[in-house]
Amino acid sequence: MFFSSLFQLAVKSVAQHIHNEKIPLDFHLNTKSSNAVVRELLKLDPENIRKLEKYRKQLSKxxxxxxxxxxxxxxxxxxxxxxxxxxxxxxxxxxxxxxxxxxxxxxxxxxxxxxxxxxxxxxxxxxxxxxxxxxxxxxxxxxxxxxxxxxxxxxxxxxxxxxxxxxxxxxxxxxxxxxxxxxxxxxxxxxxxxxxxxxxxxxxxxxxxxxxxxxxxxxxxxxxxxxxxxxxxxxxxxxxxxxxxxxxxxxxxxxxxxxxxxxxxxxxxxxxxxxxxxxxxxxxxxxxxxxxxxxxxxxxxxxxxxxxxxxxxxxxxxxxxxxxxxxxxxxxxxxxxxxxxxxxxxxxxxxxxxxxxxxxxxxxxxxxxxxxxxxxxxxxxxxxxxxxxxxxxxxxxxxxxxxxLNNSKRQLNYFSLLSILKIFKRIVDFSRCGRVLQDRLLSFIMEKTVELQCPYPENIREVTSILIEANRFMSVDQYSKMCNNKKVIKGLFDFAHKLITFDPSSYQQIMEIIVSHLTRATENTLNYLVSNCQVVEKWFKYVMIISQSPNNTSLKDRLQIELRLIKVINPNVRDEKAEALMACSILSLLLAKNLFDDQEYLNNIIEEFNESWSRSNILDCPNVTGVLNAILNSKHSKDESICFGLKLMSTSINATDFVTKEYWNWIRATSERIRNNQKLAKTTRESASAVLYEMVMSDTRWKS
Structure with missing residues (x-):
């Protein structure tokens, strides 16, 4: 009584394909099937009555x-x-x-x-x-x-x-x-x-x-x-x-x-x-x-x-x-x-x-x-x-x-979203008392919660609470599986990205969940996230935000994740150059702030990147100013980091949509200071000279 027959399931499938107009025109249905499909089609959306004109031959019975x-x-x-x-x-x-x-x-x-x-x-x-x-x-x-x-x-x-x-x-x-x-x-x-x-x-x-x-x-x-x-x-x-x-x-x-x-x-x-x-x-x-x-x-x-x-x-x-x-x-x-x-x-x-x-x-x-x-x-x-x-x-x-409730005809209304979140929250709260949710149920709640995208501001804290509680009370095995649930991690990044300016507190909480997942994610998972989810860009923004904090502890704790991400990035691949550049900028920032004991290891990574890098205007210059300041002006900066910072600056010289007069003058003054600093290596000073030469050869619109 409560289960659909194979015929009913087939009818729903055909109706959905006609609704989406993703069905070939060379099909013909008998009377029973035509009647059932049209009923289901009008149930999906009464406006589908107009599709009968297009499919009148296929539904002629x-x-x-x-x-x-x-x-x-x-x-x-x-x-x-x-x-x-x-x-x-x-x-x-x-x-x-x-x-x-x-x-x-x-x-x-x-x-x-x-x-x-x-x-x-x-x-x-x-x-x-x-x-x-x-x-x-x-x-x-x-x-x-x-x-x-x-x-x-x-x-x-x-x-x-x-x-x-x-x-x-x-x-x-x-x-x-x-x-x-x-x-x-x-x-x-x-x-x-x-x-x-x-x-x-x-x-x-x-x-x-x-x-x-x-x-x-x-x-x-x-x-x-x-x-x-x-x-x-x-x-x-x-x-x-x-x-x-x-x-x-x-x-x-x-x-x-x-x-x-x-x-x-x-x-x-x-x-x-x-x-x-x-x-x-x-x-x-x-x-x-x-x-x-x-x-x-x-x-x-x-x-x-x-x-x-x-x-x-x-x-x-x-x-x-x-x-x-x-x-x-x-x-x-x-x-x-x-x-x-x-x-x-x-x-x-x-x-x-x-x-x-x-x-x-x-x-x-x-x-x-x-x-x-x-x-x-x-x-x-x-x-x-x-x-x-x-x-x-x-x-x-x-x-x-x-x-x-997640009806294909319209977006979730407020009542539907509230109902779903309340049900999810009730189930997650049940796990507080030492009870473990089934793997299927836990994965579904996590995936659908991040999928909702929370169009109503008053529900953001509810979504955040569900994600935090579910992450906190899952078993060890469930946690290990969740760390490689690509759909969940991508959804967490997307949700966090929307919270950056809207709700900074919730943003930090969601990023903590992401950090815990990335720490144990496999290389395959990281590679997928880098290639398909703009994870490096979103991670870059996160590091830039926490780098403004006077407390460097949280920034230092993120270094291991940064090292894991950079290992799966190939700077020689065109589509991954931007990710490689942002990843190395984070390493240089960590190096400049003296947050890593094995500085030689970081220097080698950055040097390898410098050797493989070719010029490309791909960065939003205002977003990297803070990074450049830390890389170039820190007392802990090494020649490798400074060369990398100069590479960053060179990419922005021709970025006409972003460079302001103040930023142009800052690039020139910084490059001149590095070129004239005899304590730096010759290759570093030559890199600064190359930036200045590029500025002379480029547009002179900001020359004073």
């Missing part, structure tokens, strides 16, 4: 089309002729009132002309279901007679929010469609009686939710419907429908199913109704006041047990009864929030399964947030019992929640 959530304009209507439809349902039609005006009513629409334009001859002969669900659509007078001739074999009509008055009497409507087997007149307006319904002798299902018939005489003709098996009268909170049916002495001899949910009913009334209908098998009586009622001869759906609640919710979702499903979800939330101690494990598992079912298959977007609300607000999901008894289910639940 389409026979069922539900446009209730689509924006219907003339182009959509004209494209319908490309398909042989036997089921067609419209939503709001207000965009078509100009193209199909009612000549007798400026607020109306000529629905007959619309259908003549939209539906081809073949479809008219095979159409068995037609639906109109737009609110308060005024159809032209006599429309029912003309449509009955246009579609002579109609067996099902759904006409929601329709006014039955002198322009369209209900009796005339029934006479026009004598072959109907299914009729839905929910939310009918001005309907005072069902007189005329006796003409629908083949009717098997009647849906009249919230139809508002107050007089019991208006129900009497229901007894004439000898084939009626299903009656839905839910939502009549101001009309006692069951009492009216009893008073009118209505007996529907074939009735098997009754939905009287959300209507005022007393126990004795429902018992009497069941006695009068011996074939009745199922009654939906949610929030009717019959919570304690038990009738052994029927399946009575109400909130008397988890299994009954789940069956009620399944019924509501299947029939797209939003209000009824909302009541079911609220009841489940209440049970898991305040009454979970009274439920055994199997009953709780039933609720967990149905919440996951909602996240997987619910068609309406409101239902999924309600399920998530149950997960992140119900007290049960903070208990030891949940984390221990249902530990195996938790990873799948968390992944499903994230997938359902």
């Amino acid at each position: 389409l026979t069922e089309l539900d446009l209730r959530k689509c924006r219907i304009d003339e182009r959509v209507v004209l494209n319908l002729k490309n398909f042989k439809l036997n089921s067609l349902e419209f939503g709001e039609l207000h965009l078509l009132k100009r193209e199909f005006p009612d000549p007798t009513n400026i607020y109306g629409i000529d629905v007959v002309s619309l259908l003549e334009e939209a539906v081809n001859t073949d479809s008219r002969e095979i159409m068995i279901h037609l639906g109109f669900t737009g609110q308060e659509e005024a159809f032209m007078s006599g429309w029912e007679k003309k449509i009955s001739k246009l579609f002579p074999y109609l067996q099902s009509i759904k006409i929601i929010f329709k006014r039955f008055n002198e322009r369209c009497p209900f009796s005339s409507f029934c006479v026009s469609f004598p072959n109907l087997r299914v009729l839905d007149i929910s939310y009918a307006r001005d309907l005072s009686s069902l007189n005329g319904i006796k003409n629908l002798r083949n009717l098997q299902k009647l849906v009249m939710c919230n139809a508002g018939i107050r007089n019991f005489h208006g129900y009497q003709e229901l007894s004439e419907l000898k084939n009626l098996k299903v009656l839905e009268v839910s939502g009549e909170d101001r009309v006692r429908v069951i009492r009216n049916l009893l008073t009118a002495e209505v007996r529907m001899e074939s009735l098997e199913f009754l939905d009287c949910s959300m209507t005022p009913v007393e126990d004795h009334e429902l018992k009497t109704f069941v006695e009068r209908h011996p074939k009745l098998k199922t009654v939906v009586a949610i929030t009717t006041g019959c919570d304690e009622l038990y009738i052994p001869t029927i399946d009575l759906l109400k909130f008397n047990s988890p299994h009954s609640t789940v069956k009620s919710l399944e019924y509501a979702l299947t029939n797209e009864s939003n209000v009824l499903a909302d009541r079911c979800m609220k009841y489940i939330y209440q049970k898991l929030n305040t009454n979970h101690e009274q439920l055994n494990d199997s009953e709780i598992r039933v609720f967990l399964n149905v919440l996951c079912y909602v996240l997987r298959v619910a068609k309406d977007e409101w239902a999924k947030p309600w399920a998530v609300h149950c997960f992140f607000e119900s007290n049960f999901f903070e208990t030891e019992r949940f984390f221990t008894t249902f530990s195996l289910e938790i990873p799948g639940i968390v992944e499903l929640i994230f997938k359902s």
Whole structure:
């Protein structure tokens, strides 16, 4: 019941590829597949209705089309002729009132002309279901007679929010469609009686939710419907429908199913109704006041047990009864929030399964947030019992929640992000007490937390807290694996980069996590990060920030990571020259600040780099001024470091987008000082002379 079939999975995949327009045009689907794919396609985005024009040949076997959530304009209507439809349902039609005006009513629409334009001859002969669900659509007078001739074999009509008055009497409507087997007149307006319904002798299902018939005489003709098996009268909170049916002495001899949910009913009334209908098998009586009622001869759906609640919710979702499903979800939330101690494990598992079912298959977007609300607000999901008894289910639940909220149609809204972060934080906090999270769950939380990118400033501290706590309480094996999780480390760098100016405190905390990961990362991981994630550039900015601190301890602690990074950089590769330059600038800074005991080792690395380096204008000069000052002016600077600093300066001489007059003059003055310093090696002084010569040969715009 809760798992998708292979066919359903294939349908979702094909629909997603059509949605993304990443599917070849040489495919053709049969009728069953076409109908299922289009349903899924419109579920992904109602605007995909326009893709039917592009893929009309591939989906030519389409026979069922539900446009209730689509924006219907003339182009959509004209494209319908490309398909042989036997089921067609419209939503709001207000965009078509100009193209199909009612000549007798400026607020109306000529629905007959619309259908003549939209539906081809073949479809008219095979159409068995037609639906109109737009609110308060005024159809032209006599429309029912003309449509009955246009579609002579109609067996099902759904006409929601329709006014039955002198322009369209209900009796005339029934006479026009004598072959109907299914009729839905929910939310009918001005309907005072069902007189005329006796003409629908083949009717098997009647849906009249919230139809508002107050007089019991208006129900009497229901007894004439000898084939009626299903009656839905839910939502009549101001009309006692069951009492009216009893008073009118209505007996529907074939009735098997009754939905009287959300209507005022007393126990004795429902018992009497069941006695009068011996074939009745199922009654939906949610929030009717019959919570304690038990009738052994029927399946009575109400909130008397988890299994009954789940069956009620399944019924509501299947029939797209939003209000009824909302009541079911609220009841489940209440049970898991305040009454979970009274439920055994199997009953709780039933609720967990149905919440996951909602996240997987619910068609309406409101239902999924309600399920998530149950997960992140119900007290049960903070208990030891949940984390221990249902530990195996938790990873799948968390992944499903994230997938359902991280909808491809739009970015995460504030509610969705808050829900996800709260669930992640609750799980991470659970690990504080010495409990270890499953590897799959921990990796998912870390990866998705850094992936969120936190568009709402007020949630930055929450994201930071999750990352810190998860990193702190993971096991040794998990920590070792996480240090080589390339996706997580890249995400941490991206998140930290956004925090540099926005939240310096959180930035430092995230960088501490990165430091701990890079310390134990393998060479393969480091090589990937250097080549694909601009890690050296981001590390360079980090070192520049902490180099401004009077305390050099943290800078000294970062040296080992710097040495690890430079080992995987090849300065002879064009794409890695910038990384090599920044890496060596960090080493020179550390050397100049006398933060490394084995200075000869650093000098050798820098000297090797100098020998392989060729000039390239790749640095943002203002960003390296602090580095150059430290490299060239420190009392600890060696000839190798100074030569490297001169190399840095030479790269910026022609960087016209960055060099200011003050910076130009600083380069010249510094180079002259080094050239004239007889204590330095000859090669160092010659390097300074080369910089000065380059300045003379270059643009003279800053010469004073």
